[in-house]
Amino acid sequence: MLPGGGEQGDRHVAEGATAEGMPGTVSVAAPLEIGAELDWDADAWAEVRTRARRAGRAYVWLNLVEQRLRAVVNAVLRPIYEPVHGEEWVVAAAGPAGHEWVQRAVAVREVSRRKGFLLDPADDNVLSFLTLPQLRELVVQHWPCFEPYYDDRRELELALDELEVTRHVVSRNRALSTTVLDQAERASARVLELLGSGRARTAGQRLPVDAVEELVADRYADVIGVYPDRVRLQRQLPVENLFSGARRLDAVGIGLNLLVQNFSGRRLVRLVESGCRVRLLFLNPASSATRRRERELGLGRGELSRSVEMNIMHMRRVRARLRDQGAFEIQVFDEIPRFTAYLIDGDSPDGLAVVQTYLRRARGMEVPVLVLRGGARRVVADDRPAESGLFDVYREEFEGIWADSRPVS
Structure with missing residues (x-):
């Protein structure tokens, strides 16, 4: 008796027909050349290498962020929880809301201990096993x-959220597009x-030299940008990019609104605590020049x-929070x-300056802006001495006004 009906089933098969396709029969696969489809051609290898390079580049950035965030969490929360909870301070900090994921981190740590995966004793703590979302x-x-x-809590959260797509792709070894990689970087x-781990910026990092500036060099002295008003300047060069990482900041003007109203007091404190020296020159609110300017406007x-008094008071409060108040000087002038003018790193060859002249009927926000880059630049080198540009003119003018001004206590 054969499977599928035996002899009785064969009676219904037409003469010359085969048993293939009959119910219950098993077909044998045709022999194939094993290994032919396992090889990768040059295009396939190029593709996987590209994916590996992108993933590796993204991993480096993610690793830097995770290490920095872990260090910040350790520095801020450990002194609060460790005196009471000891080694379990991370568990206590996570609280009921984070009980599940912190216990998972504890379990992974114990497994790593037993299997000898902890190669560095410094990693033998729960905090080292928390992932970026948990941090x-x-x-x-x-x-x-x-x-x-x-x-800015919201800005920090949004930046960390942007990394989630990249983290998901890298952790699962998926293809990473250039768009997502650029976003992650x-x-x-x-x-x-935002976490304060960047190096001090140079003028080239604040406002990179573009192709036009490279070509014309000193044709327009050291002017590298002209904007019809301050709004358009801030689109190209945000205040945070302008002042962050500065080693020296000198500013002179009526109320210095670009700095006072757009750069927070906390950031100024951190800037000075990191080594920056600040000198601010305000117009004396009680001077006749102030009343004349009021009439003009x-x-x-x-x-x-x-308005000027409020700005000065705000800067005094910032100065009062500093350990070294001598690094933050405030003076007023009567001229x-x-x-x-805002001179960033004006004592170095890579300084940057933002300058506005006062017009009779226009406020500072509406006045054209010049951006200057310090240091002499030439397209063709020759033996002639380098000529000073506008940057040096305004720096000397600042020093002259500073010498004739009075300090604010």
């Missing part, structure tokens, strides 16, 4: 503890900057002077204001 959760849960050190750099009597 982010600790920061969000304890934001009041981090707020004295960092300004920007977000990582932003997180590291059509303002009410005392309106401009009150007629002719320009406002």
